Amino acid sequence: MLDTPKTAQKSHADSKILQNVEDGVGIVVFNNPEKRNAMSLEMWEGLGNALTELRDDPAVRVVVLTGGGDKAFVSGADISQFEKTRHNAEASAEYSRRSEAQRALLANYPKPTIACIRGFCLGGGMQVAMLTDIRFAAENSQFGIPAARLGIAYGYDGLRHLVSLVGPSWARLIMYTGMRIDAAEALRIGLVDRVLPDGELWSATMDIARTIAGNAPLAIAAAKITIREVLKDPDQRDMAAIKAIGNACMDSEDFKEGRTAFMEKRKPQFKGK
Structure with a gap:
């Protein structure tokens, strides 16, 4: 069926x-x-x-x-x-x-x-x-x-x-x-x-x-944006967008939650911010 x-x-x-x-x-x-x-x-x-x-x-x-x-x-x-x-x-x-x-x-x-x-x-x-x-x-x-x-x-x-x-x-x-x-x-x-x-x-x-x-939305967005830019011709790639989403990940609450959940051996609760 x-x-x-x-x-x-x-x-x-x-x-x-x-x-x-x-x-x-x-x-x-x-x-x-x-x-x-x-x-x-x-x-x-x-x-x-x-x-x-x-x-x-x-x-x-x-x-x-x-x-x-x-x-x-x-x-x-x-x-x-x-x-x-x-x-x-x-x-x-x-x-x-x-x-x-x-x-x-x-x-x-x-x-x-x-x-x-x-x-x-x-x-x-x-x-x-x-x-x-x-x-x-x-x-x-x-x-x-x-x-x-x-x-x-x-x-x-x-x-x-x-x-x-x-x-x-x-x-x-x-x-x-x-x-x-x-x-x-x-x-x-x-x-x-x-x-x-x-x-x-x-x-x-x-x-x-x-x-x-269930994974971190910002990290997934970073992957999606970066892969999209990789597929473009080198002179058309938006490297600033890649850097911006990378910085957003590193400064996010989700990154802190991911680290904390790993140390506490529990499933992380990501909020996308």
Whole structure:
């Protein structure tokens, strides 16, 4: 039997984006199972609303994104909207503009993010997954970017993330062919970080999320900021931001709590300040 997230506390985009908080973990569910969680513009905007609320909730330390049902994480963009929203270059530019803010929000998210992937993760779903910090996948997962089969360009940001994960040669193979990749292959080439049996995926993801939520938020922020800067070209790195978050850690109450808890042989209680 598949394990799944609990009932949502809040919904967006006509209940196609669900939002919940559990043990310091924010949960976002793509809830359009009839279309294998294909993303409409309304869902992109609902995703942005959910991410913003979880970002601003001090009780949330980490965010998990997953798909409703057992068939897909996100199977791509809702192609039924294309005749109206992406039928030519001008319309496509407007579509990209309306979804760009949500992609940028996820790309620059200040809290750790995890994609919990079961079933299809295609096209725009790959873009969402690649924007997260960590990707866990079920054994039944399938990955691919069918842009070449639809006659559309995937875009710079999506390809930049793809190349950073799997390298240029695999990125070319994926993009030129539109091929599907199973979970084992995705793990081998670095597209995902861990593959688990379908029935264990959610509990394993939440175990990691709770572990992250229990660690010092400033120290995690320092790691996230520094890794982000490492991936930039040397002349574009914000070394001042790295130094600032490092100083904030060393001057924080959490650093004192971490030292004290270690000496007292107890679990630390971090507050993020």
